[in-house]
Structure formats: structure tokens, C-alpha cells
Amino acid sequence: MTTILAGIEQSSIRTERLAASVLRREVDGAEGQRPVVLIHGNVSSSLFFQPLMLALPRPSIAIDLRGYGDSETLPVDATRGLGDFADDVASVMDALGLADAHLLGWSMGGGVVMQLMLDRPDLIRSVTLMAPVPPHGFGTRLDGSLCTPDAAGTGGGGANPDFVARLAAGDATDEAPTSPRSVFRSSYVAPGFADEHEDLWVESMLSTKTGPDNQPGDGVASESWPGFAPGTRGILNTMSAAHLDLTGIVAIERKPAILWVRGAHDAIVSDESFFDVNTLGKHGVVPGWPGEEAAPPQPMIAQTRRVLDEYAAAGGAYEELVFETAGHSPHIEEPERFRDAFLRHIEAND
Template identity: 45%
Template sequence: MLTNKTISTPRLKQFVRFFRESGTPVFFIHGNGSSSFFWEETMQNLPEDFRGIAPDLRGYGDTEDQLIDATRGIADWVADFQALREALGIEQYHIAGHSLGGAFLFPLIAEEGERVLSATLVAPGSPFGFGGTKDEKGTPNYADFAGSGGGIVNAEFAKLMGQKDRGSDNPQASPRVVMNTFYWKPPFKPEREEEYLSSLLSQKTGDTRYPGDFVPSENYPFVAPGNYGPINSTSPKYIGASVEKFIHAEAKPPVLWIRGAEDQIVSDNSLFDFGTLGKLGLIPNYPGEDVYPPQPMVSQTRYVLEQYQRNGGTYTEVVFDDCGHTPFVEKPEQFLTRFHPFLENHK
């Protein structure tokens, strides 16, 4: 049975979804433009000896609205998670993260890998951050990390999100259209489409929330990261330093990496990346692939996980055909046939 609770910690009040009161804990971390709701059906299908715990991250859903200090990278979310885990009295756990929530797992494992029984990355953002880097090693295109941070978000989309717009009349920015075009592969639509849209619209918006602030840049695409909000938190300017800590973490839980073959958000040619958009001629003043190529997000993740494996860890990559950015929603049965044995094998 699903229950919802608000858990007070020394850091903030977190809204948390629970499934079952006993069993080995499995945490579920949602992505950007969503909330813990996205994981409800996956939680309800957990094997009997597991219980599910899914928090709304700071800046999302029904968790207390507090500022995200992006200059700390993902550290605010990691500290929030640790405070929640301690409040719940949990010592060890499995964890699954989707998109931004998948990128969250890299610094989390670097911090407390000894507590993690297994980690499932679902369409994770690159461990080097989103935007502004080239090659599999995450080399920045420019010293100011132009092309990452709050300035790369479609301002009209963020505006409509803040207005809780449920329409579909803007083909470039309506939250419903963006969700049904990019979160999953069209023509798929989930049965609970309205509830998924409500989850998307529950994100906090504003200059210091989503998408966050930004500064002008002399470098293409002429914006560089600011200091606040979730998209700045995932800029390689702030998050990239955690990669080496992950690769060389003393404790290395097993990693399962699941992604859709036709993901348009996290890919080596992401339609949310200014390298891809410039190459396609959709953004003016593109300096060319030699200066600003599409970010190889999937290749970067594979490179980091291979380094993790060379240093004593293990990982398995699974690709679902005919699937977009949210495999556990688009292909739930296929997802569970991979996810459940992975949990069972690493109790």
C-alpha cells in the first residue's frame, strides 16, 4: 500500500512516498521536470521482501521550498538525502535514479558507497554534467562552461510550467507537448497522463529555482551558468569534480544502467544540447563541431563506468529498443524483468 508522509529533518521538510513498512529499503530518485510520483507504479511492483521510498527532491513536488546552491553541484541534494536516510533510521539500501536522479547517484556513491547495496541508473544525465563539454572525458568547450546552466532552458517552457499550463497549443514549449514528445517515444502516452503532467508542473520555478539564473558569455551559445537552481547544479562547472571521487570510491556497489535506444534528452545527439541544435542549423552563430560538438552524454557515462569497473566496481548496460527517456514508464514489464533480479542478487 502506498502512503505519503512529510519527514522533517534538520535540513528541510521532505515529502516522501512509501510502499510497505518493512523489507529491504529501495530508494527511488526522480528526474527534472517530475517528482516522486513518476516512481509510484515501479514501487508498487516491488518483490515482497523490499519496501519503496521515494522523496521529492528540494525544488520539486511537495517538499519544502528551499534554495538550491548550485555552486555546490549536487551536494545539497546529497546532504538532503543523507538527512532523510538518518531520520528514517536506514543504514543500507538499494537506490534507483532517473535522469537527473541518475546523475545524483554518482556523487552519492562517492559519499557513502559503503551503504549502497546496488545502484540502478535509468537514462542518467552524464556524470560530467549537462551541456558545454566534448569528448568522453568531459573536456569543457570553454573555460566559462558556456552552454550549460539555467540559460539553456527554453524560457517559455519554464514560464508555462510556472503558470501550471495544461494546454497543448504551443508546439515548442507547452509542458504537455514537451512531456509527450521527449519524456517517452511518441506515439506512446501513459494511461495516467494527467497525473504525470501534474507531477511535471509541481516543480518550483523562478530565477533562483527552475531554471535558475545565468550570466552572459562571449562564447556560443552566449550564456554561462549562474549560482542557483537545479539546472545550474548539473552544470559541469560545478558537478564535474565528483567524477574522480566516484571512480576511486573505496566502496563500489554494483551498477545497473538501463536506457532507451531512442532517448532524445540524454544521448550523444541530444535535442536539448546546443551542440546538436547548432549542428542542425537551429541556433545561429554556431562555431562548428571542432569547437562545440554535440555532447556525447551516453559515451561519457560509459567511459566513467568503465573506469569505475577498472578500479574494482561492476556495471551492466541494458538498452531497450523502441524506447525513449523513461523506460520504467514506457516498458514497465521489460524494466522489472531486469530490475527485480538485480535487487534480489545483491541483498
């Protein structure tokens, strides 16, 4: 049974692409205001947005992506990058009659929002990117060039099999470092963070559907270290630079203002992330690392800043906001500060 907080309604929206689970909150006296549309990241769902939705003084909609939450489980074609997800979101917004909305994308969801900037600019009034996937995709150097021709070390082959097995089994314990609850504590938030909603966050993580067409996806062998490369199916392959390039946002005609929010203690998206196999190699966790020149740790933050600087130079605008005490989830770690910054951005671009 999905845990829905008081004040939020859940419904299923059938589009030509999928049956999508949607959380909605209406606000008395806010009729006619542009809504906020919230897009979650990998190994999560719309449940992570409920406290934020309850704190916002305007209508909000959170959409479960395919294979997450209570949305339909459908295959993910990784050769389209994040295109399947972006098209799904667009179909839900079209079905709800939403356009010119304020979009927030978290982690992988930030990449989905950037894909929508490219494909459906009519849907977007402003953009908030929270700990987003780097626009070049994974497996790249600062300038976006591939470290190896086949983006070795990225994609479904890099997933921890025990973590995936525990997701599939619905493990809600903290008995192992690979238990989803332990991963939440070690990677989703800064060290020492705790709140009353941890069971809800774990429930959200456990809604992730597993398998080669979903989480994590497939992989293929590579002649380059560490011996695997991305496949063509499933979640992790969508974010490999073999299939993903979102840097086209620099050249789009309609450039919504962007608020980029990140936590200083983000363990997932950083310039030396332990979710990056090259970083693991550098620190001896994965043996045989061929060195900095061949396999440098991916500078995810620097890459995002570089692309957003180009976006601004081409006529757009962005603000980078760092939450010094937060990790990968500023909206739950510093909820009041996040809400205030988010609202300022929305109201400045309403």
C-alpha cells in the same frame, strides 16, 4: 491535491535540512528486506514512481527533492553541483533509519545517486542509474574537458522561457510545443507512447517550482558562443560541468554494482541531444554555431560508458541495458521489463 495511488502512503519528513515529502509502500511479508529508495529527475517528482512501487515485492521509498512535488521549496546552491540534493536525500534516509539500501536515480536523480556514492557510501547497497546525467556534467567533450573555460551554452540561461512560464502557470494543456504535456510526449517518452497515467505525469511535472533559485536557475553572459554561461543558483546550473564532476566514483573504495538502463529513443540524454545547445547549433536551430571543433555535440552516452568502463576496471561492476522501444522513461514505457531487470539486479546484490 496530489494524486496518490491506492496502496501508497505520503508523509512529510522533517530533517535538519528540509521538510521532505516521501511516498512509501510497505509489502506484507517483506519485513526486514532492504528497501528500495527512488530519486526522481528534473521537472518531475516521486509521482512518476508510483506504478513501479506498486509492482515491487519489497518496501520502497520515493523522495521529492527540494523544490519538487510536495517537498519544501528551498534555494539550490549550484556551486555545490548536486550536493544540496544529495545531502537532502541523505538527511531523509538518516531520519528514516535507512542504510545499505538499493538506490535508483532517474536522469538528474542518477547524478544525485552518484554524488551519494561519493559522500555517503554507507547508504548504498546497489545502484540503478536510469538515463543519468553524464558524470562529467554538461558542456564537455568525450574526455570530460570543457568545450569553453566557462562552460558556455549550459546552465539556466539555456532554458526555454515559454516552457518555464507554462510550468509556473500550471499549464496542463497541449496547446503549444512548449506546454509541459507536449514536452512529455515529445521528450520523456518514445514517439507514439501513451498510457492511462498521462495526467499524473503532467501533474508531477507541474509540481516543479520555478525561479532563479530553482528551475531553471540564473545565468551570466559569455564571450563564447552562444553568449551565455552558467550562473551559481538553481537547477540547470547544478548539472553544468562548471560545477559538477562525478567521475570520482571511479576511485571510491566501496563500489556498489551498477545497473545502467537507458532508452534507445531518449531525446534528452543521448550522444546528439536536442537539449544540448551545441547539437541545436549543428542543426541550425541556434544560429552562429562555430563548428564541430569548438562546439561539438556532447556524447552523453559515450561519456557515461567511458566512466563506467573505468569504474569496472578499478574493481567495480556494471551492466548496460538498452530498452530498444523506450525513450527517457523506461520504467513507465516498458514497466514489466524494467521491473524484472531491476529486481534481478537488486536480488543479485542483496
